[in-house]
Amino acid sequence: MSVAAIYDIHGNYYALEAVLKEIQHYNVQKVIIGGDLVWGPQPRKVMDTLMKYKDKFNYIMGNADREVAFSNGEEKSQEFVMELNKWCAEQLTDNQIEFLKTLPENYTLYIDGLGEVLFVHGSPxxxxxxxRFDTPEEEVMEMIQDVKENIIVCGHTHIQFNRLISNKRIVNAGSVGLQSRAKGACWLLLDNKAYLKETKYNFEEAAKGILQGECPYKEDFAVHILNPPNVGP
Ligand SMILES: [Mn+2]
Structure with missing residues (x-):
């Protein structure tokens, strides 16, 4: 069985479209959407697309989905994060907000050749x-001490990695829409092993489209996409 893990789309419609097109070449039988779907420049277009697959794909909730859907941003969130939470929620239909509210925290799947795989957004x-790719092993071991599954797939930090810590394989799928370091939309293909994938798409076209929209801080999103930073959030 081939599985695609698509994490941290962050309202980047162009990147999502590119990845959905790319996965058609891999005979993928299951798609896991790993959270942080809408917080970004094109939340409505992303949700309109994802809702077409709501019975076909499997979804888990990211912190940004929780904050947008329940309007309960972390108290320590910066002002621009709160402003974007509100703006993103306003772009969505009631149905889309309800859908986000129902997403589970995690998902478990048995994959031949890999065993039980646990999908989470941040940590278990x-x-x-x-x-992160450089989080000290002792810190990660504390986070995963109650996990039974052999493999943990995560996201949230927007930089891909594949690490073996205390006999557990931990794979970060990277970010589709707001990647750091990579020059493309990052995602993960799981088959007999984990393949970190990077799909090229037209950054200039994406930035232009985003700048034509109404998103607050749209210039910052365009710059991020054109010149991915070296560090994740
Ligand atoms: Mn996140």
């Missing part, structure tokens, strides 16, 4: 806890 214990 929190959708805001970051597992």
């Amino acid at each position: 214990r929190s959708d805001t806890e970051a597992i």
Whole structure:
């Protein structure tokens, strides 16, 4: 069985379209949408697209989905994050907001050749806890101590990695829409092993489309897409 894990789309419609097109070449039988769907420049277009697959794909909730859908941004969130939470919620239909509210925290799947795989957004214990490519092993071991599955797929930090820590394989799918470091839309293909994928798309066209929209801070999103930063959030 081939599975695509598509994480951190962050309201980038162009990147999502590119990845959905790309996965058609891999005979993918299951798609896991790993959270942080809408917080970004094109929330409505992304949700209109994803809702077409609402019975076909499997979804988990990201911290940004929770904050947008329940209008309960973290108290420590910066002002622009709160403003965008509100703006994104206003762009969505009631049905789309309700859909986001029902998303589960995690998803488990048995994949031949890999075994049980646990999909989470941040860490197994929190959708805001970051597992980065360089998080010290002792810190990660605390986060995963109650996990039974052999493999943990996560996102949230927008930089891909594949690490083996205490006999658990931990794979970060990277970000489709707001990637750091990579020059493309990042996602993960799971088959007999984990393949970190990067799909090229037209950054200039995406930036132009975003600038034509009404999103607050749209210039910052356009710059991020044209010149991905070296560090994740
Ligand atoms: Mn996140």
